[in-house]
Amino acid sequence: MPRTEFISTGFYVPERVVTNDEFTQWMDTSDEWIRTRTGIRERHWASDTQATSDLAVEAAKLALDRAGVKPADVDCIVFATLSPDYMFPGAGVYLQRKLGIGTIPCIDIRNQCTGFIYGLSVADAWIRTGQYRRVLLVGAELQSSGLDLTTRGRDLAVLFGDGAGAALLGPTEDPHRGVLSTHIYADGANAELLWCDLGGSANRPRLSADQLEKGMHWPRMVGREVFKHASTRMPESVMTALKTSGLTIQDVKLVIAHQANQRITEMVQKQLGLRDDQMYANIERYGNTTAASIPIAVDECVQSGRLVRGDLLILTAFGSGFTWGSAAIRW
Numbered sequence: 001m002p003r004t005e006f007i008s009t010g011f012y013v014p015e016r017v018v019t020n021d022e023f024t025q026w027m028d029t030s031d032e033w034i035r036t037r038t039g040i041r042e043r044h045w046a047s048d049t050q051a052t053s054d055l056a057v058e059a060a061k062l063a064l065d066r067a068g069v070k071p072a073d074v075d076c077i078v079f080a081t082l083s084p085d086y087m088f089p090g091a092g093v094y095l096q097r098k099l100g101i102g103t104i105p106c107i108d109i110r111n112q113c114t115g116f117i118y119g120l121s122v123a124d125a126w127i128r129t130g131q132y133r134r135v136l137l138v139g140a141e142l143q144s145s146g147l148d149l150t151t152r153g154r155d156l157a158v159l160f161g162d163g164a165g166a167a168l169l170g171p172t173e174d175p176h177r178g179v180l181s182t183h184i185y186a187d188g189a190n191a192e193l194l195w196c197d198l199g200g201s202a203n204r205p206r207l208s209a210d211q212l213e214k215g216m217h218w219p220r221m222v223g224r225e226v227f228k229h230a231s232t233r234m235p236e237s238v239m240t241a242l243k244t245s246g247l248t249i250q251d252v253k254l255v256i257a258h259q260a261n262q263r264i265t266e267m268v269q270k271q272l273g274l275r276d277d278q279m280y281a282n283i284e285r286y287g288n289t290t291a292a293s294i295p296i297a298v299d300e301c302v303q304s305g306r307l308v309r310g311d312l313l314i315l316t317a318f319g320s321g322f323t324w325g326s327a328a329i330r331w
């Protein structure tokens with residue numbers, strides 16, 4: 001079976017930069033609190049006319065241009081997001097339409113911050129078995145219009161940012177390169193530690209003025225629990241990835257962990273015993289862009305030359321569900 005390689009990558013973040021200081025006009029917070037607790041200095045927010053698929057289309061076009069592949073040559077779209085344009089259909093079909101592609105399948109991945117790794121796992125299986133040869137994998141998120149910008153929602157509102165990252169994936173015959181493994185996990189026992197109550201089928205009615213009044217449409221989080229689980233599950237899944245391929249920490253060129261919080265990234269680094277140069281971080285500039293955080297970071301590393309052919313890259317993520325996972329890739 002061939003392995004899956006990253007043919008090209010691309011990312012897009014909206015123009016508007018929102019600094020920590022801007023939040024002080026809406027809520028009781030400070031730049032100092034946000035920086036020291038999360039490592040975030042600023043994030044990008046979409047304009048009022050953009051939806052998630054608009055961010056995705058920019059990242060996807062860049063990835064396709066870099067590969068010299070026309071949209072018409074894509075066999076399948078895998079779209080990871082927790083913030084689709086509409087409740088249904090999923091964002092994948094909007095991306096397909098905006099790229100002007102015909103009737104190829106579009107699969108929507110709903111695994112939040114772990115969405116890109118879940119999507120990679122699915123795409124990798126399809127490519128290895130020969131079902132599809134050119135898979136466009138996208139992680140895109142528009143969080144800014146879904147945040148409670150009052151003091152009540154300050155724990156979450158300051159964390160998230162908007163953005164999109166894309167990768168064009170395909171088979172490589174080189175036995176030494178490509179995706180070596182993916183490992184994905186979930187534990188629904190903790191679903192309500194990071195979730196959004198409204199909009200689905202569990203509530204009667206699905207949406208009412210009373211529910212809105214109570215703020216049930218805003219995301220909620222038990223931050224300390226999320227922190228604890230994230231900083232143990234990610235290192236655990238990285239070790240599984242290495243063990244599966246008979247590799248060690250010394251073999252790793254770069255670990256890209258989902259950018260949730262700089263303190264979580266530092267915990268992951270410490271637990272794995274990684275040097276500073278083996279760990280990538282960009283949360284300072286983008287905040288937590290959920291399913292987009294890993295592909296944005298990957299593209300930055302490729303463009304800056306921090307990741308070159310032959311390097312061992314490890315991806316890991318953790319998020320709502322809880323879901324988590326890892327991928328080992330020989331670039």
Ligand SMILES: CC(C)(COP(=O)(O)OP(=O)(O)OC[C@H]1O[C@@H](n2cnc3c(N)ncnc32)[C@H](O)[C@@H]1OP(=O)(O)O)[C@@H](O)C(=O)NCCC(=O)NCCS
Nearest residue numbers: 029030033037113154155158223224226227260261318319
């Ligand atoms: C959210 C997080 C930064 C909070 O940090 P913390 O050190 O755990 O802080 P706590 O939740 O104990 O809150 C401490 C205080 O800061 C307050 N606080 C929360 N958000 C704040 C903000 N933006 N500005 C100022 N104060 C804030 C809390 O209300 C609390 O006040 P209190 O002591 O008067 O009750 C941290 O829990 C975290 O990063 N968790 C993981 C979040 C995450 O990564 N989520 C996405 C995963 S994919």
